[in-house]
Amino acid sequence: MSKEQVVVYGAGGHSKVVIDILERTQKYEIVGVVDDDPARQGNYFCGYRILGSLGYLLEQGPNAKVILAVGDNMTRERLALRLVPLGFQFITAIHPAAVVGRDVILGAGTVLMANVAVNPGTRVGEHVIINTGSTVDHDCSIGDFAHISPGVHLAGGVTVEPLAHVGIGASAIEDVTIGQGSIVGAGAAVVTDIPPGVVAVGVPARVVKNVSRA
Ligand SMILES: CC(C)(COP(=O)(O)OP(=O)(O)OC[C@H]1O[C@@H](n2cnc3c(N)ncnc32)[C@H](O)[C@@H]1OP(=O)(O)O)[C@@H](O)C(=O)NCCC(=O)NCCS
Known part of the structure; x- marks a missing residue:
């Protein structure tokens, strides 16, 4: 089966984990990495060439699919708002050791890391991060660009609105x-x-x- 080509946006710690997930799924060919730090252009990250910055992607157009592998919620939102109107499409990255229940909806661009469980009836929006070892129980709603940090536990029926960040090890009752x-x-x-x-x-x-906005 031919692999789908994908560009990974971001060359930081979060991106490293996303690349590891994509490699493990064996469904994608990573054609390169995009990062906005001018000093890193042409370097290699996790064995993949840093092809350019946002401008590079805009020049290329939507030839390959993209994953926004940037931990900051507002940055993911800003990039998606720029790329979506130009026709770019986004993949999800789901670790093989993540468990997704029935009737779960996962939006485009969302990442599920190792040992995550998302239980039935939960809706996860676009460009969400559900980080290592966290559990999201039945009938939750996780808004676009939210981040559920490692080791978080959300009981049934919890709503996390867009762009919210639930810190490491936190929990929420039903x-x-x-x-x-x-x-x-x-x-x-x-x-x-x-x-x-x-x-x-x-x-x-x-x-x-x-929340202070810089
Ligand atoms: C809550 C948080 C965002 C606050 O960071 P901040 O805006 O820099 O705030 P400050 O460090 O100035 O803390 C403000 C006050 O809250 C307290 N505080 C901060 N984090 C706290 C926490 N997690 N639990 C209890 N008290 C906390 C501080 O001690 C401080 O109290 P004081 O005013 O009495 O001194 C941060 O401490 C935190 O918990 N981040 C989560 C990070 C995370 O999950 N990372 C995972 C990434 S994958």
Whole structure:
């Protein structure tokens, strides 16, 4: 079976893990990496050539599919908003050791890392990261460009709105909502709704400040 060609966008730590997943699936031929750091152009990353920056992709047009392997939620959103209207299409990267239940919807560009479980009836949006060893139980809704960090556990019916970041090792009880763009700190326990645009930490999670946008 011929492999589908894909360009990996990003040459950082997160990208390294995404490349490892793509290699393991054996479904894709990685034709190269794109990164916006001018100093890295022409170098190699994980054995793949850094072909250029965003401008390179725009010049090439949508010849190959793309995966946005950048950890920052807002950067993934910015890049998708630039590339989608030009016809670029995005693949999902699902580690062979991830378990996806029945009636789960995974949006384009979404990444599921090793030992993730997504249980039945959950809807995962586009360009979401569900990171190593996290579990998302039944009937959850994970919005576009959200990041569920390693070791997070979400009970059934949890809503994570777009661009939210749930920190490493955090958990959320059933049916709570984590608001758009909010950040839940490492190790927090979310037991009530978290409004949009805030940072919440602790057990139980309490809002400590608004998210600052650089
Ligand atoms: C919550 C978080 C985003 C806050 O970072 P920040 O904006 O730089 O905030 P600060 O470090 O200034 O912390 C603000 C206050 O919250 C406390 N705090 C920060 N993170 C906390 C956490 N996870 N649990 C409890 N308290 C925390 C700080 O001690 C500080 O308290 P103080 O005002 O009494 O001194 C960060 O600490 C965090 O937990 N990030 C998660 C990172 C992660 O999951 N990475 C995985 C990537 S794959």
